[in-house]
Amino acid sequence: MKRIPCVLTIAGTDPSGGAGIQADLKTFQELKSYGMSVITSVVAQNTTGVKDVHHLPEHFLQGQLNAVSNDMPIDAFKTGMIANKNMMKVISEWLSEVKAPYVMDPVMVAQSGDPLIEKEAQAYLKEYLVPRTTLVTPNIPEAEALLDKSIESESDMQEAAKMIVQELGAGAALIKGGHRKGKAIDFLYDGERIHSYEAERIDSSNTHGTGCTYSAAITTYLSQGYSLPVAVKEAKFFVTEAIRHSFDLGKGSGPTNHFARREEVFKQ
Numbered sequence: 001m002k003r004i005p006c007v008l009t010i011a012g013t014d015p016s017g018g019a020g021i022q023a024d025l026k027t028f029q030e031l032k033s034y035g036m037s038v039i040t041s042v043v044a045q046n047t048t049g050v051k052d053v054h055h056l057p058e059h060f061l062q063g064q065l066n067a068v069s070n071d072m073p074i075d076a077f078k079t080g081m082i083a084n085k086n087m088m089k090v091i092s093e094w095l096s097e098v099k100a101p102y103v104m105d106p107v108m109v110a111q112s113g114d115p116l117i118e119k120e121a122q123a124y125l126k127e128y129l130v131p132r133t134t135l136v137t138p139n140i141p142e143a144e145a146l147l148d149k150s151i152e153s154e155s156d157m158q159e160a161a162k163m164i165v166q167e168l169g170a171g172a173a174l175i176k177g178g179h180r181k182g183k184a185i186d187f188l189y190d191g192e193r194i195h196s197y198e199a200e201r202i203d204s205s206n207t208h209g210t211g212c213t214y215s216a217a218i219t220t221y222l223s224q225g226y227s228l229p230v231a232v233k234e235a236k237f238f239v240t241e242a243i244r245h246s247f248d249l250g251k252g253s254g255p256t257n258h259f260a261r262r263e264e265v266f267k268q
């Protein structure tokens with residue numbers, strides 16, 4: 001029997017289950033790849049925000065990366081929250097040993113506005129990690145921070161996607177329009193052309209972890225051999241349905257619903 005595709009996330013945690021490692025593993029499972037995880041930081045957070053953060057020591061990050069890659073196949077992987085430069089260095093060295101597609105969600109602040117990465121680390125991320133990616137998936141504030149440039153219009157978004165590839169050296173860039181008004185449009189530049197992905201804006205505040213879920217879904221589809229534009233198209237459908245069928249859980253911005261594509265959910 002052919003083995004199951006194996007997919008890894010390297011990210012921070014969310015004990016309330018909506019974002020970070022927990023959202024990634026749920027997505028991998030739902031979309032039918034074998035999920036694995038390496039934790040960078042343990043975050044005390046919920047739908048209302050971040051209460052506390054504990055960054056794992058570098059040797060612990062290294063130990064987890066070695067434990068996975070010395071033993072398991074990796075068909076695609078993603079990174080989410082990497083809070084500081086020292087952790088980025090460990091990941092950067094590990095990257096030289098791994099040949100699989102790499103999706104980076106350049107996580108900077110939580111939905112609640114709480115910072116998840118040290119300011120000085122942004123430059124390191126840009127210089128050493130972005131050029132090693134297959135795809136980077138910034139939201140608008142993250143793309144603005146990466147390019148030091150403001151992004152207002154759809155043509156600014158497309159221009160930003162091109163700049164992240166042509167000037168920062170990413171393999172491809174997907175600029176997500178979740179933070180704008182109107183339709184939820186994202187633009188992918190894959191080094192050849194711009195692809196656009198459009199969905200209606202759902203009137204919901206349950207968007208905690210949408211970026212994590214989206215990038216995890218793209219990574220899962222890449223692990224299954226889909227091309228990048230198709231992986232993004234399928235993942236966009238997944239995240240849109242996950243927002244549409246979300247539950248009002250918690251007192252803040254609730255989580256998305258990772259079961260949303262299942263037939264029994266559509267029948268409700």
Ligand SMILES: Nc1ncnc2c1ncn2[C@@H]1O[C@H](COP(=O)(O)OP(=O)(O)O)[C@@H](O)[C@H]1O
Pocket residue numbers: 138139140176177178179184185186199200201202203204207209210211212214236239240243
């Ligand atoms: N209210 C919404 N309705 C429909 N799609 C949304 C909504 N909010 C975000 N999205 C989509 O969810 C995905 C995640 O985008 P975004 O919220 O910008 O990322 P992040 O979680 O990193 O801030 C994108 O495809 C975006 O277009």
Ligand SMILES: Cc1ncc(COP(=O)(O)O)c(N)n1
Pocket residue numbers: 011012013014019020021043045080081107109110111116207208209210211212213
């Ligand atoms: C550990 C961790 N990683 C990422 C996010 C961002 O989540 P969002 O997708 O809501 O911006 C988060 N809140 N926590």
